[in-house]
Amino acid sequence: MSNDDLNTQLRSLLAAVARRDAIAFRSLYDATSAKLFGFALRILMKRELAEEVLQESFVNIWNNAGSxxxxxxxxxxxxxxxxxxxxxxxxxxxxxxxxxxxxxFDKDVMEALESTAPTPIDALQMSGDAKALAHCLSRLEGLHRQAIALAFYHDLSHSEVAEQLKLPIGTVKTWIRRGLERLRTCLSRLEGA
Incomplete structure (x- = not known):
């Protein structure tokens, strides 16, 4: 994909995220998180700090896509x-x-970000456990997956998730509980395979 095509795709996803489209947000995350994580890691030099910054950044992107x-x-x-x-x-x-x-620093990092070549961090990004979790998450129904992502990736309470999704809190609690049960079952099957 050329840089122009990528920019067009990312602009479209950001516009959808500004309208609170969680599926577009997931696509935006999938398309950019590895590079953004690598960038954060180059600054911070510690994986756990880079992961925390990436999470905070995507919350910020979700909240400010309209700007x-x-x-x-x-x-x-x-x-x-x-x-x-x-x-x-x-x-x-x-x-x-x-x-x-x-x-x-910014010049070096921007040059690295603009490169379309895969980086070593891209290869390390998805460990076996992460791949298994991603596979199992992808098998959940869209809104169940979205509720779990908001609760666990964005550290929102059940009531905050309910508010984001414009749903009753009881529904959200049920979806998260059922979604976690399905994830546990799916991951158990993959471990046994």
Whole structure:
């Protein structure tokens, strides 16, 4: 896929996310998370910190997709800026003495992000466990998967998930409970295979 095609696809997904389309959000995450994680990891040097920053960044992207302005930046540049800011915030929280030459660093990272070649982090990103979980998640019904993703990937309470999905809290609790049971069964089958 060319950079122009990718930018067109990402712009379309961001527009849908701005309308609170959770399926588009999942597609946006799938298309960009590996590169954005690699970017966060280059700044933070610790996997757990990079994972936390990636999660915070995607919450920010979900909440602010409507403010994306395609005339100001390419979609990946806009999302990278969010990750960069979250990563620098994390560095400040972890160690107030960190100094980074942001201009040089940003140039190197942007060149790496614009490359379409797969990176080593792309290969490591999906461990066997992650692949199994992704497979089992993909087998859940869309809204059940969405409820679980909001609760666990975005750390929302059941009532917050209900509010996001515009559903009764009882329905959300049932979907999450049933979804987790199905995930457990699916993962057990895969382990036994």
């Amino acid at each position: 994306y302005n395609q005339s100001l930046a390419a979609p990946m540049t806009w999302m990278t800026t969010i990750v960069r800011n979250k990563a620098f915030d994390m560095l400040r929280r972890v160690d107030d003495t960190v100094e980074i030459d942001a201009d040089t």
